[in-house]
Amino acid sequence: MTYSFDLAAYLRRIGYQAPVQPDLATLRALVAAHVAAIPFENLDPLLRVPVVIELEAIERKLVHAGRGGYCFEQNHLLRAALSAIGYEVTGLIARVLWGRDEDAITAQSHMLLRVDLAGESWLVDVGFGGQTLTGALKLEADTVQPSAHEPYRLLHADGVWRMQTLVRDTWGTLYRFDLQPRYPVDYVVANHYTSTYPESHFLHMLVVARSLPGRRLNLRNRDFVIHHLGGESVRRTLQNVAEIRDVLQREFSIRLPEHPELDQRLDALPFPE
Template sequence: MSESIDLAAYLRRIAHADAVAPQWSTLRALAIAHVAAIPFENLNPLLGLPVDLELAALQRKLVQDGRGGYCFEQNLLFAAVLRTIGFEVSGLIARVLWTRPEDAVTPQTHMLLRVELAGESWLVDVGFGGQNLVGALRLQADIEQATPLEPFRLVQMDGDWRMQSLVRGQWLSLYRFDLRPVPLIDYIVANHYVSTHPDSVFVNNLIAARTTSDGRLGLRNREFTVRRMGREPERRTLGSVAEIRQTLEQQFLIRLPAHPQLDQRLDSLPDNIPV
């Protein structure tokens, strides 16, 4: 994959006007701005369209066309941005545990990034969706680390690392992973599964998420949820295609694709996502 990226266009996309350099303040600021500006969304798999992981395609979709994407798209783009700035970045792969038992055996279908900076290792992840990490975590086990939203931590268990967030007083695991760098081909294979397999959640359901300065926005088929820190979640069922389109455009900042079957696909969505 070519690492040539239009950094200026990316920075405009995420509304980051400050100077950038391979330092902690830039890493944190970009990670926060990215998840606020570029939404998590799976419209391509939902519409039966390919998910192209080539950097030119990622820039066109996520930067130029005003779209979002899921973990492989988001984190491959972010990795290219960081490398262009001068960061040392490697990709990792994880097994998702969110909403599942701690001992669940799940496939490796999630991407995250490890960044080396001033002799320390950090983790960033701009592609997990509804419970996205906001900012960066020091790669250190068993310490609570503050973020602009919930506290996060890393724990080691059964030879793996686990990313956890504190939700309503309970530490919940997002995913488990190891520290072996992953070649692009492994992401290509995992991406093919999650974007095309008939049992994939991304093929059968609409999912969108965006992080704001004070909370999280989520859409699961027709259920739109606003979670603000310290308050009960606000949930609303979207009844019509017009409501779904308006929510995707106004709340998730998605420039919807001009696809002939988009309205039909949105109209066929169930009230909520199967567990």
């Protein structure tokens, strides 16, 4: 049987009920709905379960099984939906710099998308965890652009772009990238590195995020934080497996996998220092 992407099922999964057409308003609305409904999470790498980025497997996991995923899953899924609607979408790849020096040489381990629309180019990215872009960013340098959450901007020099966001009055670089279109094999290699390389942090810590209207939810191991837009953050340390499970299911709406080592992995998560 030939596989065909189920756009209607995807729209139901993200709770999107308006008509869809390939315009900027729909693009922004789809991104906002996606990041609110489908959480960023790395349970599979943490459990040493292979991360498969063939579209059929991604749809089965993120759309039908009530799970989330990380950038290669999230942005492949969004790309399929946008293409089905009629957008012109190109896959790009980036080197993550968040929390690192500006000149750090990191692996090409992050997927993002370029959408060309009515003679203009826009960037979308629903897979960057706690700082996920919650809208569409015009491919234009040195312009501060609002989103549903923090402001963003792009810097450009010598063919290299940098995505930055403003957090607590400080601009920080998320990643750097160029505009060379990427082939599926590029993501296969990067996904294999990210999900299996012994030093990948996705194998050793739990990272979960969800971006809702007016707030972002972040979980790193046992440290659960709700960042309120324009307000104070609320932080709680999860004391045991039951609390971690409850937050994953209730706050992040994750249908937890039935894996024999899940509770063992959650119990082994370190407490904040």
